[in-house]
Amino acid sequence: MARESFDKEIQFLRMLALAGGAYSRQQFADRLGISVHTYDKTLRNLKEMVTVLQQGLPLEQGTELSEGLRYNYYESADPLLLFLFRAKSIKETESIRLTLLLTAVQxxxxxxxxxxxxxxxxxxxxxxxxxxxxxxxxxxxxxxxxxxxxxxxxxxxxxxxxNDLVNQLSDDELMDLFDYVDVIANTQIPSVQGYLLRDTLKKVLRKRGFNAEAAETHRYKYNYHSRILDEAHLYTIFRAIQQRKKLHFLYLSPKKGKNYASQNTNPLFERETKGITETVLPLRVIYDHQYGRWYLIGHNTRIGIMKFRMEGLTQIEEGDTVQEEEFTRKLSAVEEQMKTSWVTDTMRTIKVVARFYNPEISGANFIRERVEAQGQWGTITDESEATFRYEINVNGIYEIKPWLRSFGSSCEVLEPAWLRKEFIAEWKEIHNYYESIRENI
CATH class of the missing domain: 1.10.10.10 (Winged helix-like DNA-binding domain superfamily/Winged helix DNA-binding domain)
Incomplete structure (x- = not known):
């Protein structure tokens, strides 16, 4: 699969997974910045990929692309988001041939x-x-x-x-291994390799006569399907960091509302989907657990430190190699500037103080446990049996603010005063939405 095509398929599947059937063909094409003809061609190619990769599977294991869109509510390793990785860089003829070879030597x-x-x-x-x-x-x-x-x-x-490993395992041992991989793939990042291993083990269990549904003892609600697609760029970036190489790419900011820029000569679509071409030295990769987003942190000669949402990266190519001393110097500067970043923020450091209220019901204190698990380098001080105080010095407040807000009435912001006023205004606005409704209208 060509590099440009892979970028397009990723963005196509992202919109298909997130929007489902909310867009018409024309709206879908406009959002991607492609023609309706290209939309139809891409959809046809995806269906062909699914067909090729499922050759030789029993009927109950196969699925149409339309069926793949109907997510099992708890099923996180959905083939719709994973088959693209199996098809990456493999031509259709290669895929068919490798499938025959692997089947024959089983x-x-x-x-x-x-x-x-x-x-x-x-x-x-x-x-x-x-x-x-x-x-x-x-x-x-x-x-x-x-x-x-x-x-x-x-x-x-x-x-x-x-197949020595799985063949030597007893049924119970194989089930334990599947359960372990299932938990790790759903809770650790990156996950694609784990999902592929999970899928393979599920097939082995099915071959031994286990019902697939009965084998799945753990259930998850997975909210960020697009995170799996962003991992397509992860290993390219990691390799560039290890080899101290710069990266060239076209960046399409998620705020612009365009997901893809095709490499064509059509002036209409070239004008509508124009992104920003950047050359950066990749330094770090950061994952935001709250929103399920990957970020690339790099250094640009013209601007300095730059941050990119990984879902906006397209047409990635490796560039020149830099000296180890230069890489170390720029990495140290980034780490110093981001040492108090909640995620990626590089604004001035602000002291945030909040009071948390323990749940009134006796038992597990899930408020305290969550603050201890997610509060990073912040300090916790007990005030009474009902409350505890949380303090942290953090770069800016825009990244920590949603986290504080997510605690609802269990969190009271104390400092800074202007942030406290913002929370008061926001809660008042929400309260107005829930004012009593006249029943005699």
Missing amino acids: SQELSARDLQDICSEQLPADCPLPDEKTIRGDLKYLEEVGVIIRSNGGRPYRYRAA
Whole structure:
């Protein structure tokens, strides 16, 4: 899949997941900055990807794209958001061929010549037949990623599926492993690798005769589906940080209301979807748990420290390498400036003081537990059995403010005075929304 296409599919799926059927075809295309014709073509390509990646699956395991949109309320590893990662950088013919190779070596050891014969017999008529060099290249790739093993012995080399781990586990052990992966994938970040492993283990359990629904003992309500799509850029950015390389990309600010900028010659769409081309040295990646957003923190020669929402990054390419001393110096400057940032804010430091009220019902003090877990470097001081005081020095208040507001009547802002006044005004406004309604209207 081409890099530009992958960017488009990500933004397409993001809008499809978040908006569902709220937009018409024209509105959807306008929001993406593409034509209706491109919209239809992209939707058709996505459906074809789903079909290719599900070849050979039993009927109950397959799903149409439209079915994938109907989220199970508790199902977080939804194929709609994951199949794109399976299809990334793999051509349709490669996907079909690799599926045949992996299926063939599940139960027996086969040589490259044997696998070539199998592909020649089972590939669709419209797919080109692979030669032995192509098959050996596929086998080398599958061996490198650890999904097949070369058996001991001389030439010709024979290969089998790397299923030793799951095959040696008892049913109870396999179920315990699935439960562990299920919990970690839903609670830790990044998650895509865990979701793919979870999906694989679910298939193994199903193969052993376990009902998929009965195997899932843990249930989750996942609110930020688009976070999974943002992880598409994560490893490219991590690699650039490790190799001290700059990144070139087109940035589309989420505030602009445009999600994608196509690389075409149509003046209409080029004018409507124009973003900002940036070159930055990536320094840090930050995740905001409250909103489920990834941020890239980098240094730009012209502006200095810059912050980007990862969902706005498109057309990412690696650039020049910088010296280790330069990277260390800029990273130290960022860490110093952001050491009291609630998430990414770099405004002046402000002291925030709040009083929290313990729940009146005896038992677990979920207010205190949440402040201790999420309050970062803030300090907690007991005032009485009913209240405790929370103090923190933080860069600005705009990122911590939603967190304080989320406690409702259990939190009272004390300092700064102007922030307290803002909260009073906001709660009064909310109160007005719930004034008594005349019943005789």
